Amino acid sequence: MSYKKTIGIEVxxxxxxxxxxxxxxxxxxxxxxxSNANIIxxxxxxxLPTLNKEAILLAIRACKVLNCKIRKIQHFDxxxxxxxxxxxxxxxxxxxxxxxxxxxxxxxxxGVTKKIEILEMHIEEDTSKSIHSKETTxxxxxxxxVPLIExxxxxxxxxxxxxxxxxxxxxxxxxxxxxxxxxIEEGSMRCDANxxxxxxxxxxxxxxxxxxxxxxxxxLAIEYEGKRxxxxxxxxxxxxxxxxxxxxxxDKTILxxxxxxxxxxxxFPEPDxxxxxxxxxxIEEVTKNIPVSAxxxxxxxxxxxxxxxxxxxxxxxxxxxxxxxxxxxxxxxxASNLLLGDIQAYLNKVxxxxxxxKLTKDKMIKLVSYLDDGKISHKNFKDIVLDIxxxxxxxxxxxxxxxxxNVVDNTLVLEIIEKVLKDNENVVLDYKNGNxxxxxxxxxxxxxxxxxxxNPKLANDLLIEKLK
Amino acid sequence: MSKYxxxxxxxxxxxxxxxxxxxxxxxxEALEKIGNNEARAFITIDYEGARKQALELENIEVExxxxxxxxxxxxxxxxxxxxxxxxxxSHILExxxxxxxxxxxxLIKDKKxxxxxxxxxxxxxxxxxxxxSYFGCPVNPWNKDKVPGxxxxxxxxxxxxxxxxxxxxxxxxxxxxxxxxFNGIVGMKxxxxxxxxxxxxxFASSLDQIGPMTTNVLENAILLNAxxxxxxxxxxxxxxxxxxTRLIGEDIKGMKIAVPNYFVSSVVDSKVVERIKEVCDFLxxxxxxxxxxxINHIDKAPILYQIIAMGEASSNLARFDxxxxxxxxDSNTLEDLYKKTRSKGFGREVKRRIMVGSYILSGENAKxxxxxxxxxxxxxxxxxxxVFNDYDLIIGPSSSRVAYxxxxxxxxxxxxxxxxxxxxxxxxxGFPSLSLPxxxxxxxxxxxxxxxxxxxxxxxxxLASFIEKEFKVEEVK
Numbered sequence: 001m002s003y004k005k006t007i008g009i010e011v012x013x014x015x016x017x018x019x020x021x022x023x024x025x026x027x028x029x030x031x032x033x034x035s036n037a038n039i040i041x042x043x044x045x046x047x048l049p050t051l052n053k054e055a056i057l058l059a060i061r062a063c064k065v066l067n068c069k070i071r072k073i074q075h076f077d078x079x080x081x082x083x084x085x086x087x088x089x090x091x092x093x094x095x096x097x098x099x100x101x102x103x104x105x106x107x108x109x110x111g112v113t114k115k116i117e118i119l120e121m122h123i124e125e126d127t128s129k130s131i132h133s134k135e136t137t138x139x140x141x142x143x144x145x146v147p148l149i150e151x152x153x154x155x156x157x158x159x160x161x162x163x164x165x166x167x168x169x170x171x172x173x174x175x176x177x178x179x180x181x182x183x184i185e186e187g188s189m190r191c192d193a194n195x196x197x198x199x200x201x202x203x204x205x206x207x208x209x210x211x212x213x214x215x216x217x218x219x220l221a222i223e224y225e226g227k228r229x230x231x232x233x234x235x236x237x238x239x240x241x242x243x244x245x246x247x248x249x250x251d252k253t254i255l256x257x258x259x260x261x262x263x264x265x266x267x268f269p270e271p272d273x274x275x276x277x278x279x280x281x282x283i284e285e286v287t288k289n290i291p292v293s294a295x296x297x298x299x300x301x302x303x304x305x306x307x308x309x310x311x312x313x314x315x316x317x318x319x320x321x322x323x324x325x326x327x328x329x330x331x332x333x334x335a336s337n338l339l340l341g342d343i344q345a346y347l348n349k350v351x352x353x354x355x356x357x358k359l360t361k362d363k364m365i366k367l368v369s370y371l372d373d374g375k376i377s378h379k380n381f382k383d384i385v386l387d388i389x390x391x392x393x394x395x396x397x398x399x400x401x402x403x404x405x406n407v408v409d410n411t412l413v414l415e416i417i418e419k420v421l422k423d424n425e426n427v428v429l430d431y432k433n434g435n436x437x438x439x440x441x442x443x444x445x446x447x448x449x450x451x452x453x454x455n456p457k458l459a460n461d462l463l464i465e466k467l468k
Numbered sequence: 469m470s471k472y473x474x475x476x477x478x479x480x481x482x483x484x485x486x487x488x489x490x491x492x493x494x495x496x497e498a499l500e501k502i503g504n505n506e507a508r509a510f511i512t513i514d515y516e517g518a519r520k521q522a523l524e525l526e527n528i529e530v531e532x533x534x535x536x537x538x539x540x541x542x543x544x545x546x547x548x549x550x551x552x553x554x555x556x557x558s559h560i561l562e563x564x565x566x567x568x569x570x571x572x573x574x575l576i577k578d579k580k581x582x583x584x585x586x587x588x589x590x591x592x593x594x595x596x597x598x599x600x601s602y603f604g605c606p607v608n609p610w611n612k613d614k615v616p617g618x619x620x621x622x623x624x625x626x627x628x629x630x631x632x633x634x635x636x637x638x639x640x641x642x643x644x645x646x647x648x649x650f651n652g653i654v655g656m657k658x659x660x661x662x663x664x665x666x667x668x669x670x671f672a673s674s675l676d677q678i679g680p681m682t683t684n685v686l687e688n689a690i691l692l693n694a695x696x697x698x699x700x701x702x703x704x705x706x707x708x709x710x711x712x713t714r715l716i717g718e719d720i721k722g723m724k725i726a727v728p729n730y731f732v733s734s735v736v737d738s739k740v741v742e743r744i745k746e747v748c749d750f751l752x753x754x755x756x757x758x759x760x761x762x763i764n765h766i767d768k769a770p771i772l773y774q775i776i777a778m779g780e781a782s783s784n785l786a787r788f789d790x791x792x793x794x795x796x797x798d799s800n801t802l803e804d805l806y807k808k809t810r811s812k813g814f815g816r817e818v819k820r821r822i823m824v825g826s827y828i829l830s831g832e833n834a835k836x837x838x839x840x841x842x843x844x845x846x847x848x849x850x851x852x853x854x855v856f857n858d859y860d861l862i863i864g865p866s867s868s869r870v871a872y873x874x875x876x877x878x879x880x881x882x883x884x885x886x887x888x889x890x891x892x893x894x895x896x897x898g899f900p901s902l903s904l905p906x907x908x909x910x911x912x913x914x915x916x917x918x919x920x921x922x923x924x925x926x927x928x929x930x931l932a933s934f935i936e937k938e939f940k941v942e943e944v945k
């Protein structure tokens with residue numbers, strides 16, 4: 001009989017607020033070290049916390065997208081422990097009254113839907129960042145006091161795949177709700193996994209693997225732990241509760257520390273922050289303003305006839321998907337081809353977000369309609385992409401400047417077609433003898449002759465007509 | 469030496485307005501009275517800053533509607549004043565210079581008062597004699613062999629010695645009112661939330677409150693007017709702008725006053741009880757209704773205080789670790805740094821309270837002690853609220869005895885809590901409470917406490933001012 005793995009996952013996500021949780025310092029990743037740290041963040045004597053309402057609203061939003069029940073009366077607690085990255089030597093958290101509880105995330109494991117149950121979600125402040133060098137450890141307090149939510153699942157996950165599916169879904173939900181950036185590489189999403197194995201219904205010894213560097217690695221760490229723990233148990237040895245880390249290069253987990261009997265955090269209610277009372281109106285207001293989820297966008301894209309590959313690309317590229325959300329009456333299929341093709345290539349090259357370009361809404365609407373009407377081709381677009389993205393010029397002006405003729409005049413196209421047919425009499429014969437591939441060749445010649453300036457659909461239709 | 473600072477502030481203000489004196493005269497008088505700081509009322513004296521500010525004030529017109537203009541004030545050394553040391557009377561912060569002003573200090577500066585210096589106190593406000601100060605105990609001006617009280621001992625000595633007409637103190641379990649009582653001055657602990665705590669080094673956050681210490685009732689109310697304001701930086705502060713002097717001078721006839729039987733029981737020195745009863749008789753004579761009442765849980769305050777205050781203190785003082793500011797002892801490992809810095813930096817009483825507090829919050833103890841104490845605290849508050857449904861005020865002694873000999877408590881750490889058994893209720897319930905001198909016993913001042921329901925400071929001042937003016941005692945030698 002083989003072992004069954006039982007896994008619980010804890011995720012910390014930084015909330016995307018303007019300011020910190022308990023002080024007016026900016027919550028801004030990547031600033032010069034210690035430039036976003038005031039006396040409150042540094043734990044100066046005499047300072048008191050304030051409470052950032054934006055963080056509370058985002059946490060409510062997170063509760064909503066994770067299907068959590070919301071606790072309307074909460075208080076913060078102090079978690080007391082000494083560590084240099086912990087400026088007050090206590091962390092303000094919600095130990096006893098987490099804002100969210102009894103939630104779930106639905107995952108789709110090869111067509112089978114499963115609910116991953118969420119035990120609780122609470123709000124807390126981040127610590128400062130330790131930067132270790134050979135001689136010394138430096139502290140960056142920019143991160144101290146950044147709002148976090150911690151999401152804890154029940155021990156209801158049993159495979160590495162379920163774990164990674166859960167994390168991907170969780171990330172997508174929070175990202176699309178604009179709750180968090182969820183960038184594991186920048187630390188705005190951090191994953192810990194508690195893994196045990198057992199042959200019976202009684203759970204085995206819990207091993208915690210902390211701060212795993214990517215969702216894929218969570219899966220690998222779980223697989224590795226499952227094997228490692230089984231080997232130890234099969235050898236007749238006992239496991240002990242411990243904290244490990246996953247080394248991706250070695251594909252191994254490595255012991256950090258053995259857990260001592262019950263950490264004593266001396267929790268007690270934070271006396272400097274009054275009870276937090278959420279009203280129904282507040283919750284309703286938040287619920288109304290949740291951005292459109294990835295699932296709803298997927299459905300919309302499917303209905304617009306966008307293929308699966310492009311749908312996945314759009315969802316993976318939230319900026320582009322958000323950009324599309326701005327429009328109400330746009331041919332999403334054409335628009336997505338445009339965005340995922342030359343535009344994305346351009347954005348990648350210059351390392352910019354679409355919002356930082358000169359592609360205004362009006363320009364986009366015009367572009368899509370020109371493409372649909374055949375006024376320009378995708379090939380034309382390649383030539384004008386730079387001007388469109390980097391200048392304020394009107395599209396018509398750009399086309400004129402580039403000398404791109406909008407070949408929509410049938411007679412002009414017909415002239416080209418007739419020339420091609422005349423030059424390729426043998427191929428025309430082939431076609432008439434039933435060789436379908438000849439059409440493609442002739443079409444290619446038409447495009448070549450017109451230097452790509454004719455609308456392919458129009459040319460194709462006319463060509464078939466002419467060949468009859 | 470001039471004696472302007474022994475006058476009432478209205479008279480001083482008139483002299484300033486009429487250009488008979490300048491703020492610098494008051495500063496020089498205060499500094500002269502401090503002398504070499506023999507009384508140890510101060511930890512830091514801002515000679516340069518105070519003189520500079522006084523001279524700067526000469527360039528502007530005296531604000532006629534601001535009685536506090538140009539008057540010197542002393543600030544307890546656990547309240548942040550930018551660019552001055554804030555030591556909390558502790559070795560661990562001996563050289564700590566504040567980089568910001570407490571919200572209350574900003575208000576003081578807005579009123580153009582002149583901060584003379586930072587006053588001595590029990591280390592981190594932990595004590596009731598000021599003997600735990602790292603810088604030595606201030607001297608009681610009434611009798612140098614007696615304790616000055618604490619923890620705001622330096623502020624009380626400063627005001628009692630007329631060095632400044634005003635001082636700020638902080639009160640966690642009687643730390644304004646008990647030293648006020650021992651020094652024969654007026655000290656008010658306002659309603660919790662009345663005065664912003666931003667910039668007050670926290671001892672027990674749910675009990676701490678800053679308040680005014682003055683020589684008389686009116687001036688106390690005037691200073692409270694200046695310092696009470698809602699502060700966005702303190703979530704526990706309230707919007708409560710009002711004039712605290714507005715009821716002063718009104719007739720007290722018909723006021724309903726309760727005296728808890730516990731406050732006049734055998735826990736209190738009999739001479740003190742006698743004096744309080746004399747005041748009660750006087751009030752009855754003047755048309756007040758005075759009833760002796762029993763209040764549930766009233767005897768539990770010291771136990772609650774020790775659990776709640778020490779629990780919170782153990783957490784509040786954790787930040788003094790040698791890493792970001794304050795004393796830092798050389799060490800090779802992190803654990804060593806914590807141990808050495810905190811062992812050397814904190815005094816005995818502070819360490820004792822941190823250890824007891826940590827124990828109280830540890831593991832299951834939090835449930836057994838801390839959470840239970842919070843429940844009983846709530847019950848205690850409710851039983852006081854019930855009394856306030858029927859009575860305007862509660863009165864009693866401020867301290868169970870007058871100032872006692874130095875070094876009296878050192879052998880028994882529990883003794884110092886016994887001083888404050890009558891004043892801790894106000895902190896537990898968040899009630900405003902004032903101590904007012906009501907004569908002397910054995911040549912030492914005795915204080916009477918007047919307590920009201922939340923936000924009723926004005927009513928307290930009304931009665932206090934009446935007693936101050938009308939109640940005369942035969943001084944018994």
